[in-house]
Amino acid sequence: MSASxxxxxxxxxxxxxxxxxxxxxxxxxxxxxxxxxxGKLARVAKELGCRWVAGWGEDRAEEILVNACLEKKGAxxxxxxxLDHTAVTLPSHTPYYAAASRSERHTRDLVGxxxxxxxxxxxxxxxxxxxxxxxxxxxxxxxxxxxxLQTPPDDxxxxxxxxxxxxxxxxxxxxxxxxxxPGHFRFQAVGELVLNLEEHLGYVHKGIxxxxxxxxxxxxxxxxxxxSGDCTVAHTWAACMAMERASSLDVPERAHYVRAIMCERERxxxxxxxxxxVLNDVAFTFGFYxxxxxxxxxxxxxxxxxGHRFMMDRIIPGGVAVDLDPAGIDAMREQIRxxxxxxxxxIAIAEDNASxxxxxxxxxYLDPVLAAELGTLGYxxxxxxxxxxxxxxxxxPPYDRLEVAVPVYHYGDVAARVKVRGAETLFAFELIERLLxxxxxxxxxxxxxxxxxxxxxxxxxxxxxxxILTYVRxxxxxxxxxxxxxxPSWLNWPALEKLMRDNIVPDFPVCNKSVNGxxxxxxx
Amino acid sequence: MLRILGKVRHxxxxxxxxxxxxxxxxxxxxxxxxxxxxxxFGGSLAIRQVDAGSxxxxxxxxxxxxxxxxxxxxxxxxxxxxxxxADMLLVTxxxxxxxxxxxxxxxxxxxxxxxxxxxxxCGACGGEFGISYASCGAVANVIPVxxxxxxxxxxxxxxxxxxxxAIGRRATR
Ligand code: SF4
Numbered sequence: 001m002s003a004s005x006x007x008x009x010x011x012x013x014x015x016x017x018x019x020x021x022x023x024x025x026x027x028x029x030x031x032x033x034x035x036x037x038x039g040k041l042a043r044v045a046k047e048l049g050c051r052w053v054a055g056w057g058e059d060r061a062e063e064i065l066v067n068a069c070l071e072k073k074g075a076x077x078x079x080x081x082x083l084d085h086t087a088v089t090l091p092s093h094t095p096y097y098a099a100a101s102r103s104e105r106h107t108r109d110l111v112g113x114x115x116x117x118x119x120x121x122x123x124x125x126x127x128x129x130x131x132x133x134x135x136x137x138x139x140x141x142x143x144x145x146x147x148x149l150q151t152p153p154d155d156x157x158x159x160x161x162x163x164x165x166x167x168x169x170x171x172x173x174x175x176x177x178x179x180x181x182p183g184h185f186r187f188q189a190v191g192e193l194v195l196n197l198e199e200h201l202g203y204v205h206k207g208i209x210x211x212x213x214x215x216x217x218x219x220x221x222x223x224x225x226x227x228s229g230d231c232t233v234a235h236t237w238a239a240c241m242a243m244e245r246a247s248s249l250d251v252p253e254r255a256h257y258v259r260a261i262m263c264e265r266e267r268x269x270x271x272x273x274x275x276x277x278v279l280n281d282v283a284f285t286f287g288f289y290x291x292x293x294x295x296x297x298x299x300x301x302x303x304x305x306x307g308h309r310f311m312m313d314r315i316i317p318g319g320v321a322v323d324l325d326p327a328g329i330d331a332m333r334e335q336i337r338x339x340x341x342x343x344x345x346x347i348a349i350a351e352d353n354a355s356x357x358x359x360x361x362x363x364x365y366l367d368p369v370l371a372a373e374l375g376t377l378g379y380x381x382x383x384x385x386x387x388x389x390x391x392x393x394x395x396x397p398p399y400d401r402l403e404v405a406v407p408v409y410h411y412g413d414v415a416a417r418v419k420v421r422g423a424e425t426l427f428a429f430e431l432i433e434r435l436l437x438x439x440x441x442x443x444x445x446x447x448x449x450x451x452x453x454x455x456x457x458x459x460x461x462x463x464x465x466x467x468i469l470t471y472v473r474x475x476x477x478x479x480x481x482x483x484x485x486x487x488p489s490w491l492n493w494p495a496l497e498k499l500m501r502d503n504i505v506p507d508f509p510v511c512n513k514s515v516n517g518x519x520x521x522x523x524x
Numbered sequence: 525m526l527r528i529l530g531k532v533r534h535x536x537x538x539x540x541x542x543x544x545x546x547x548x549x550x551x552x553x554x555x556x557x558x559x560x561x562x563x564x565f566g567g568s569l570a571i572r573q574v575d576a577g578s579x580x581x582x583x584x585x586x587x588x589x590x591x592x593x594x595x596x597x598x599x600x601x602x603x604x605x606x607x608x609x610a611d612m613l614l615v616t617x618x619x620x621x622x623x624x625x626x627x628x629x630x631x632x633x634x635x636x637x638x639x640x641x642x643x644x645x646c647g648a649c650g651g652e653f654g655i656s657y658a659s660c661g662a663v664a665n666v667i668p669v670x671x672x673x674x675x676x677x678x679x680x681x682x683x684x685x686x687x688x689x690a691i692g693r694r695a696t697r
Contacts, residue, residue: 129621130657145657153625174626177605179573179586182623203622204577207658226652229581229677286528292591297588299588310581349527520579523590523620 006048007031007077010070013044014252024246024457027394028069035081039091039117042100046068050077051375052097054469054486055104057111059138062142064088066113067505068100069469072392078458092118099491110137110209120474125523126201127192129155136210141382143210157192157200162188170505175202178509183518185508192504197497202327205523212483215319217243217448220480221473222474225312228521233259234463235485235521236315238470243317243398246457246474247449253440255319256397261318261332261435262302262311264428267464269298269310271428272343274516278418279350281510282359290346294339302334304454319445327435336429343429347422360415364511366499368410376495378466382414390462402434412499414441414514424464448494450478465489465518487521528691542556549681554599557688567610569601571687572610573633575660576627576666578617580675582644589674594680603686607633613689615667618653619660631667641671643683648672653686659668 007029014037022030033041045052052077053069063145064083081090092115093100104115104125112135126132136139157288160366162169174182184200212223219242224239237259244251264306276291278336289465303309305328314322350356379480381388385408390396392404407423409416446468457469466488473482494517503511561569573586589596590603607630619627629641642663645651650661663665663669673686 127622132695136657141657147621147657150628151621151624151660153629154622175607179575179583179603181575181578181580181583182626202622203626204575204617205622205658206577206618206620206653208653209658210658211653211656218558223652226579226581229579230584232579232581242532273584284631286532289592292588293593296588296591296593304552310584311678312581312676320642345527349531476691518580523622 001331006072007046007075010044010048010050010077014041014355018428022104023248024242024455025078026385027074028078028243028458029494031077033079033081035083037151038079038081039093039095039271041079042068042091042093042096046096048072052093052099053098053323053375053492054484055093055107055466056471056484056486057107057113057137058473058482059111064111066090066107067471068093070103076394088112089116091116094118095121097375098373098494100117100329102494103135103490109135111135112138122158125205126452127157127202127205128152129205136207141212143207151174159186159200160198161189161197162189162195163369166190166255171434179516183519187505187508189505192314192506194500194503194505194508197297197508199493199497201493201519202523204520206520208484208485208524212480215480216478219481220483221315221317223443223483224312224470224485225315228487228489228518229310229312229469230270230518231266231463231465231487231521232310232312233262233315234312234461234468235470235487237263237483238461238463238468239472240462241459242457242470242472243459243474244457245459246455246472247451248372249449250316250446251319251397252443252444252446253397254323256446257325257435258320259315259438259446260398261308261324261432262314263461264435265298265302265464266311267297267442268425268428269302270464271425272298274513275347275350275418275425278360278414278510278513281513282356284350284356285344287329287356287458294342295334297339301331303446305331315316316445317448324436324439330440331474332436333433335459336433337517339427340426343422343425343518350418357415359507359510360418361411361413362512363507364497364499365416366505368412368500371412371495374498377491377493378462378464379417379420381407381466382420384412385410388467390460390467394460395462398429400434401438402431408489414510417514450474454481456481456482463488465492465521485521485524487518489519489522493517493522531640542627545599545665550594553681553684553688557601557684557691558599560688560691561586565599565600569611569612569687569691570604570610571601572604572607572615572625572630574607576615576617576628576647576663577620577653578644578646582647583615585586585677585680586616586643589679589683595686598685603650607631608635610634610638612639612641612687614643615663615669616642616643616647618650618655619663619666621658621660623668624660627663627666639690640667641670641686642672643686644672645676648674651676
């Protein structure tokens, strides 16, 4: 059975107009589904074993569109329902896909689509900055909005409650004790044992989807680079890929390679820093300082060769803004030669240490079945048996020319997540070496041309956290009218709630760090 | 254990082994910082960092201040968990409207006299996000700000420099 057979099966099971291929949306196919069959679509997709990837709404002058993206075996499908402005209701996908829950609540808060049978009627992204029946992503809503003089605190969010003798609650955040992003965590615990953890996010909602509207391609790339600073390269790449597909613009070969080199460098920098931080959370400060040192070395070379410590704004629509010269190529190779044995040695030291083993093994266990149900991505998924990586399974240039090894474990604990990240770091070294070796000659960017008509595109990139899906649509003047970047954190935050259960409260920092969701990437 | 000790011994102290120009700058900034912290904050400057809406890029560089190259603690500067223990707030991001109340409360909880530094383009002027239904823009639009450290994000050296300037300014007020 070919990978795309499920798409035909799915299309024939609901009232739909036959699947179309739109060049900008490749590798996904577009399927128009009747609103009445929207729920059935999810039921059948679930039966067929599809993964729920992303959902987003869009206000078009004449109608409201709701999209849900599904995937199986590297084949993607975007299902789309069209709604009249007077009846903005659709059956929810959440009864079949837990992954859809927060996304649908976000769409409800921002686009004003009501999802019937959604099990959770509470708001999600909206706190107190705009009124309940105002929807920022509707076209009549001005980006400036009409905010109150001072936005009140959001202290009325109805958290789940636990009752029983000895049960108590610990509220944490939004301002945390360390240097980390803001969010609220509500624990219900008995003694040290966590019965339940509930997240309340949205604190760093900056209106990214709204302020994207009306931007030209270059300005959208800059904004995409600030969705989540720690994966600025991957998000900018995904946004540029979506725009380039929409306008059928080719990117020079050399630019593909430089993009991938930067994306792999970003993966290494974050993996190194986070492995150190996990070790720090179990009081192994030696490991923390060693990995922090390597991360700093790595970051400095990015600055020296590519002009920015995090390589922000180096990817532009049509290519890249910075080139590598032979001396730079040598410097990168040299650094990898020096760092590889150090990383190997440090990983071995950490893995052989009994007290680290004691703290990390079985801690924060995410069951593989649950991981699949939640649509968990990246190293969190791969530590719980989910064998998926966009670079290998839906390869985009230059990965279509490379063999990508994907480390997968089934233990599902903090130790496994660290293991995956160690293996990915070492493999990224190899990938960078191969990319440098095969770096094609030629130009590094083609001039940007906006699409001639109102075209759409998607970008799919394996960032260091996992699959990023970005959707763009241009208006007839070549400006952005819809931008939706789905960071992998959307799918991984719910996993943190689940994997904290039956762990002790003091292990929350290490569990949280082992997942390391982006608040900013999620809150948008 | 032997491997750990071996590694530590082999590596030695790296806190000063910066690139030549960086090293000079860091040594100089560090010495000044230490002197001012000594004079004005009894040898210890306590900073509470608040992410009021940042993209997290600024946080990564603030984190870097604690890595062994910059090792900011050796100058008497340390990050504390509560605003009630802080002399200074280091605030990043455009202030999202959803963080506005939390930022005000953090400011109020910080004992006077207190210093506020707005970090990054976003903290300084709203950056790429500006002012909107969801963003208040610059930190100064929400709480009084004593100094800004521009940059997207500012490098660790720029952060050290900015902190130094801010505590210098305090003395002349
Ligand atoms: S200044 Fe730059 S790095 Fe800092 S929060 Fe703003 S966009 Fe992110």
